[in-house]
Amino acid sequence: MTRIEELVKEQAEKHGRKRTSLMPILQAVVSSEHYLSEEAMLAVAKELDLSTADVYGTASFYTFLDTVPRGKFIIRVCKTITCHMKGKDEVIRTIEDILKIKLGDTTTDGKFSLLQANCLGWCHKGPVMLINDEVYPEVSPEKVSEIINQYLKKG
Amino acid sequence: MSKYKVNLKINNIAISVDEGTTILDAARQLNFKIPTLCHHDDLCVAGNCRVCVVEQKGARLLPASCATPVSEGMEIQTNSLKVRQARKHIVELLLSEHNADCTKCFKNGSCELQEMSNDYRIGDHVFLDLVSEKDKVRDISSPSIEKDDSKCIRCQRCVRTCDNLQAVSALAVTHKGNKMRISTFLDKPMNDVVCTNCGQCINRCPTAALTERNYIDEVFDAIYDPNKFVVVQTAPATRVAIGEEFGMEPGSRVTGKMVTALRRLGFDKVLDTDFTADLTIMEEGTELLTRLKEALVDGKDVALPMLTSCSPGWIKFQEHLYPEYLDNLSTCKSPQQMFGPLAKTYYAEKINKSPADMVVVSIMPCTAKKFEAERPEMRGSGYKDVDFVLTTRELGRMIHQAGIDFEKLEDERYDSILGESTGAAVIFGATGGVMEAALRTAYELVTGREVPFTNLNIKPVRGMEGVKEASVKIKDVKPEWSFLEGVELNVAIAHGLSNAKILMDKVKSGEANYHFIEVMACPSGCIGGGGQPIPTNMEIRKKRAAGIYDEDEAMVIRKSHDNPEVAEIYKSFLHEPLGHKSHDLLHTHYTPRKRH
Numbered sequence: 248m249t250r251i252e253e254l255v256k257e258q259a260e261k262h263g264r265k266r267t268s269l270m271p272i273l274q275a276v277v278s279s280e281h282y283l284s285e286e287a288m289l290a291v292a293k294e295l296d297l298s299t300a301d302v303y304g305t306a307s308f309y310t311f312l313d314t315v316p317r318g319k320f321i322i323r324v325c326k327t328i329t330c331h332m333k334g335k336d337e338v339i340r341t342i343e344d345i346l347k348i349k350l351g352d353t354t355t356d357g358k359f360s361l362l363q364a365n366c367l368g369w370c371h372k373g374p375v376m377l378i379n380d381e382v383y384p385e386v387s388p389e390k391v392s393e394i395i396n397q398y399l400k401k402g
Numbered sequence: 403m404s405k406y407k408v409n410l411k412i413n414n415i416a417i418s419v420d421e422g423t424t425i426l427d428a429a430r431q432l433n434f435k436i437p438t439l440c441h442h443d444d445l446c447v448a449g450n451c452r453v454c455v456v457e458q459k460g461a462r463l464l465p466a467s468c469a470t471p472v473s474e475g476m477e478i479q480t481n482s483l484k485v486r487q488a489r490k491h492i493v494e495l496l497l498s499e500h501n502a503d504c505t506k507c508f509k510n511g512s513c514e515l516q517e518m519s520n521d522y523r524i525g526d527h528v529f530l531d532l533v534s535e536k537d538k539v540r541d542i543s544s545p546s547i548e549k550d551d552s553k554c555i556r557c558q559r560c561v562r563t564c565d566n567l568q569a570v571s572a573l574a575v576t577h578k579g580n581k582m583r584i585s586t587f588l589d590k591p592m593n594d595v596v597c598t599n600c601g602q603c604i605n606r607c608p609t610a611a612l613t614e615r616n617y618i619d620e621v622f623d624a625i626y627d628p629n630k631f632v633v634v635q636t637a638p639a640t641r642v643a644i645g646e647e648f649g650m651e652p653g654s655r656v657t658g659k660m661v662t663a664l665r666r667l668g669f670d671k672v673l674d675t676d677f678t679a680d681l682t683i684m685e686e687g688t689e690l691l692t693r694l695k696e697a698l699v700d701g702k703d704v705a706l707p708m709l710t711s712c713s714p715g716w717i718k719f720q721e722h723l724y725p726e727y728l729d730n731l732s733t734c735k736s737p738q739q740m741f742g743p744l745a746k747t748y749y750a751e752k753i754n755k756s757p758a759d760m761v762v763v764s765i766m767p768c769t770a771k772k773f774e775a776e777r778p779e780m781r782g783s784g785y786k787d788v789d790f791v792l793t794t795r796e797l798g799r800m801i802h803q804a805g806i807d808f809e810k811l812e813d814e815r816y817d818s819i820l821g822e823s824t825g826a827a828v829i830f831g832a833t834g835g836v837m838e839a840a841l842r843t844a845y846e847l848v849t850g851r852e853v854p855f856t857n858l859n860i861k862p863v864r865g866m867e868g869v870k871e872a873s874v875k876i877k878d879v880k881p882e883w884s885f886l887e888g889v890e891l892n893v894a895i896a897h898g899l900s901n902a903k904i905l906m907d908k909v910k911s912g913e914a915n916y917h918f919i920e921v922m923a924c925p926s927g928c929i930g931g932g933g934q935p936i937p938t939n940m941e942i943r944k945k946r947a948a949g950i951y952d953e954d955e956a957m958v959i960r961k962s963h964d965n966p967e968v969a970e971i972y973k974s975f976l977h978e979p980l981g982h983k984s985h986d987l988l989h990t991h992y993t994p995r996k997r998h
Contacts (some may be wrong), residue, residue, distance in 0.1 A: 298571030
């Protein structure tokens with residue numbers, strides 16, 4: 248049994264093997280592995296006796312269930328209209344400059360991914376950004392460099 | 403189902419129907435046809451295409467009639483101005499994302515969307531054209547199935563087919579919003595996923611998003627090549643279905659007309675897969691008895707229950723999902739693949755032809771047979787055993803192309819040799835048929851008496867129930883089979899892979915104790931195959947099954963072991979079932995595959 252298979256099994260023991268257990272198991276795999284690999288989706292399908300296409304169909308529906316490798320810290324900048332008007336493009340450009348990656352990419356050391364997200368529900372405090380589960384409201388180019396630098400130091 | 407009646411009016415006509423009936427079905431009872439696309443009688447309700455909307459008095463919105471049950475006092479209009487307008491818009495919206503290159507399309511003339519667009523005289527595009535956004539690269543990775551997303555209207559009949567009927571779910575709904583599409587695991591090519599090539603999705607696709615890979619031109623090229631000797635074999639189930647391609651009733655027995663048509667198309671010899679179906683019974687029956695002997699007498703650890711191996715969709719299903727049971731599969735090749743190597747060895751020798759100059763074509767009710775013919779193991783003759791596999795539909799198309807008036811054709815007979823068959827062979831086409839044919843032969847072999855059923859009709863293994871079970875008590879056996887005295891032979895039959903899964907899970911859990919299991923991948927067996935005429939539903943499949951059993955009763959010889967050509971091939975060529983030559987030409991092995 249591989250490490251991923253063990254992780255999936257452990258999660259299935261915890262959440263059950265019904266179809267409704269699929270989401271919490273996928274979420275658990277993502278929070279541990281940052282994305283759903285082919286191996287992980289195969290393991291989940293086997294454990295829950297579902298088809299792999301079905302698992303992939305569910306994963307591909309949800310933005311937060313990535314099926315391509317992502318960094319340890321996933322930065323998601325809200326792309327919807329309020330945050331756009333409040334300057335999310337400058338925020339993104341600043342992050343791109345600091346991390347030397349383009350929107351949608353992951354740093355070569357596998358530490359950061361830079362993505363956009365649909366409305367995060369913080370329109371009154373835009374532009375807003377998420378790093379993993381942490382919310383950063385009212386970010387500006389200056390504030391964002393500070394935040395990213397803190398994460399860079401975290402290792 | 404409850405017996406409460408609900409009273410309603412459809413187009414001002416009062417009707418009383420069972421509670422739970424949909425508006426669509428109630429309207430059908432009054433002979434009002436409401437157009438549908440995502441709805442299919444074999445599948446669960448989806449209600450996503452919306453073309454079946456109707457107007458309900460007092461309701462603000464137009465309900466989808468396929469997904470709405472009737473209620474007391476309901477007043478429905480199926481063709482009001484509002485309905486007509488909405489329906490027209492819905493079809494226009496569907497067309498705005500459908501690559502309507504109709505004149506170049508394989509489904510031209512048999513496309514449900516095209517028909518609807520014609521019915522409603524859809525002219526100009528009124529909505530934003532979304533076709534340009536779609537992926538126009540067709541997936542032709544599979545030798546059986548072609549997938550063209552630009553034709554897909556996302557009705558999900560295929561998704562429900564693959565799930566409800568086949569329990570495979572190779573296809574699923576992936577992504578969302580305008581990117582939503584019908585796809586495979588990680589969008590892999592069809593040939594790299596769990597797809598069994600059964601083609602049931604093709605049978606139900608309303609457009610040409612899913613079609614069979616067609617090889618009509620290749621076959622005509624071979625026929626017109628003066629250096630090629632082209633022989634054709636026809637599967638049991640084709641002879642009760644091909645008539646539908648020419649407007650005949652489902653289940654019409656047109657064996658003789660089909661033979662004539664094939665001869666007129668220019669095939670050099672018209673032979674019958676039914677002959678190798680009889681041969682399959684000899685080989686598979688002997689294999690079963692050998693396994694039973696090894697288990698009961700020699701105390702060997704043999705793989706039981708034995709599973710039939712005629713259905714290539716079922717084989718691939720096992721390879722992907724139950725690889726631990728591959729030893730249980732009979733090693734017999736399917737009748738199609740037994741025919742191929744015999745045609746290119748035994749037959750080639752008899753007619754004094756070089757196998758290199760021979761082309762073997764199969765007419766099959768099946769799309770998985772196309773994949774099967776491509777398997778690397780299927781080269782027992784030293785050549786590709788079966789060169790081209792055509793579906794019943796493709797043969798229909800060839801006959802149309804050649805300008806042959808099928809219905810008016812006289813009956814002709816198959817050529818000999820490799821053309822003689824029995825009633826036991828033709829019933830391979832219906833679920834339970836292989837089991838019945840095997841029992842007719844095995845029981846007689848062991849006891850010296852015919853199976854104890856009136857007129858050889860083993861009724862318990864027939865019919866459309868998903869999983870069938872039967873037991874046959876074996877007694878007063880011949881001395882050489884004494885170990886079978888008093889044994890109760892337990893058999894089971896499943897058709898449709900979701901039923902096969904139920905059966906396999908029973909075997910796996912140890913709940914069931916069978917000796918022999920027949921599985922056909924397609925609902926109702928080969929008569930409901932993925933290569934059969936469209937449409938299909940239970941009523942049509944029942945008619946085809948009735949045709950099969952009539953054909954059986956009309957045959958002079960009804961037991962495989964009585965087929966004189968089978969006796970001859972054992973005498974002069976194969977020598978004995980499971981013998982050395984059989985092993986080389988008629989038996990095969992299986993490959994475990996991944997789960998995705």
